[in-house]
Amino acid sequence: MSMMFLAGSELPSAHSDAKRLHARFERFHPPLPEDPVERRKKQDIFFVSIPTKLQGTKLLTYQPGKNDPNPVALIGQFITVRLSNRSATFPWQDRSRDD
Incomplete structure (x- = not known):
């Protein structure tokens, strides 16, 4: 599952909480390859610091x-790259019940 954490860096307590949460999830993700092209394809957890409170x-x-960094643009890019561009990998399935 792809995840992106955004946090304002000028409020130290909140920023460190976000970094700690990111680190907890990151340890369950496989190590990334050294090759930058492969790294971009396989990276699925991101942390971005925004210079604000x-x-x-x-x-x-x-x-x-x-x-x-522009948070709105980053979120849009994240959705495009990690979901929209991979729609063939994750085709829609109707999971509704026929009750």
Whole structure:
């Protein structure tokens, strides 16, 4: 399962909580290959620090500076790369019950 953690880096307690949660999940994922192309294909857990005190859904209101990561764009890219572009790998299945 692909996961992405975003956290504001200017609130140390919340940022360290997010890093700790990321680390707990990361240890259950296989090590990544050294080859950058293969690494990009296989990486399925991500952590991004955003230079702000904002946390949670408030990160969606963050206005990035010129060189800052844009949380909304990162989430969109994550969904595109990790889900939409892989739709053939995970075809839709109707799981509804016929009760």
